[in-house]
Amino acid sequence: MSTGESGAEPGRPRPRPTAKDVAAAANVSRSAVSFAFNDPARISVATRDRILAAARSLDYAPNTVARMLQRGRTQSLGVLFPQELAKIMENPYHSRFLVGVGQVCDRESLTALLVPPVADSMLKAIPYAAVDGFIVCGLETDRGEVAELQRRGIPFVLVDSDPPEGVPSVDIDDQRGAYEVVAHLLALGHRRIAILSMESGPSVTSRGYHGPLARRRAGVAEALAGAELTLDDVAVLEVPCTRMDGYRATKTLMAGDRPTAIVTFSDVLAIGALDALHDLGLAVPGEVSVSGFDDLPESAWLRPRLTTVNQPILAKGRLAADFLVSAVHGEDQHPHQTLSTALIVRESTARPPARRG
């Protein structure tokens, strides 16, 4: 009632109260405090109320980290990315993937930890994250992450990689997707085709690693073969996956021996390509055809609407998270799913212009 000094002095950084403090205040053991929070049935109502009241008055809440250590569970899923967070979130593809992961997190009351590489290394980031398992994204080269995770015995699922046997993973049919767009363009009559691809890590080819990019390249080759062409007949540019890089690469491409069609391996790149072509005063698809990959929602808003390869990004995220949750629960399966792609023909591709020469 009076303005006594019962409260803590404000402003002073008091140390956080612990179960010990509450136990003292409520005149019980620390075990009792723990029970009050975790297993109320084990103590009498009276004691519990007393403890809870004491806890409230001290602003006590169990320390999360201590609890994690004791329980051996963090209630968190790690999403391990191959690039800096700023770059990752820049790409709408990842947002959509995280919607899928988020659905599972929401359902299971889990949090999602976004884990960027440490000093450019996904490997180094692994030991610093307090998670129950990892979703490993876009492992374009296997730089030891798989072995590391396996040795540590921490559950994980591989997404968009070249999964070894016996490892949970989810992928899409990259080869077929790439095959279909290129076949589509060839059928339209294009022969001078450029590929705008993403950069893959070092030494991809030399180590016989076949990630998504390699599979897409195979799909392109397969389609080209149908027209008596090979990969040597197309220009291939590898750039970081940003709109701006797509823009620049397209300008580079157009400064040389102009292709009549640009096949990009990402809608984000295609958006940049469209911008560049617009700035160059080149009509799409009248003078140049452009195709994307992913089928982001955005691709349908573009003008011209983007012809692209749909992949079920959201489902991929959801599935990956589901697989990881199973693995964390100790279910000893190794599900391996390959999701389908589908060519979506819209407005950005058409017959090549009739040509002098």
Place this chain on the structure above:
Amino acid sequence: MSTGESGAEPGRPRPRPTAKDVAAAANVSRSAVSFAFNDPARISVATRDRILAAARSLDYAPNTVARMLQRGRTQSLGVLFPQELAKIMENPYHSRFLVGVGQVCDRESLTALLVPPVADSMLKAIPYAAVDGFIVCGLETDRGEVAELQRRGIPFVLVDSDPPEGVPSVDIDDQRGAYEVVAHLLALGHRRIAILSMESGPSVTSRGYHGPLARRRAGVAEALAGAELTLDDVAVLEVPCTRMDGYRATKTLMAGDRPTAIVTFSDVLAIGALDALHDLGLAVPGEVSVSGFDDLPESAWLRPRLTTVNQPILAKGRLAADFLVSAVHGEDQHPHQTLSTALIVRESTARPPARRG
């Protein structure tokens, strides 16, 4: 050399090795093991090498959670959202915000923990996250989160809320932004204006809380007053912030007493509105003007290009993370920043059609 049984049996779920195991294997104390990893200078090169070799052969790595508990640091920033993760990531606004947060995380070698509400409560989510501090997003109603965080003594910064004195926070000039678009529309001659707003939590007005939405409403009122109008003269619809809800709301709006201009409080909503108007066969801006809010990159790709209110989303995320990092480092300031908005007039707004009546 021989195929001895030196390795652990594969497949068998071995328990993770601890520092104790390494100490035993290397014939040193547990302290030495710890030093080998954390303070190599404190032990001799020989001992360190022996320890590291033993660690490697046992696949040992220090337990992150134990380390967190001991150090009292998690190296992780929590981003507390008012909605489910799936919904949050659905909105490009948040991706962009996270790019800003990500820049700081990358710089500081921090991870970002995405924290959705637990059982619809941001409050309940707080104690379950192992983070060094929170960025509290879009606290449209103060449901006790601030008090909770303050009592717990955990650093936090408020973004897009109604920040009390003495609390780090970053906001934008919502009122001015809303004022400007509406004034723009009024100047074009619009008098029948509809507002498409987001749902705010319960009892916003009743508690005298003035979050972003309330400020925007004030901006609208301010602009209307300049034309001798009041909020009662405009239709206001509050819907969840998704494209689909924007779509539906617009159809509802158009089924009634048709406005000549739709002011949305989010680009995402505006995209839905544009779609609906397109499906309704209504020309934008010929028959109906539409404006957005945020100025997402997407808004410039739309056709017609969207007139909208720019807000520096990325800078907001970066600043919030910067403020939080300072707070975590114990810097006892309470920075409070209000970022500017700017009206971006593009193609989706024009004079209202001449009218019968």
Place this chain on the structure above:
DNA sequence: CTGAAAGCGCTTACAG
């Protein structure tokens, strides 16, 4: 119904 004790795995003064 309640408490004393051990333990989760680590780090860090403190002695030697």
Place this chain on the structure above:
DNA sequence: CTGAAAGCGCTTACAG
């Protein structure tokens, strides 16, 4: 240069 000990804050068998 190295080790024994205490402690971070919690939970959970185990006794009573």
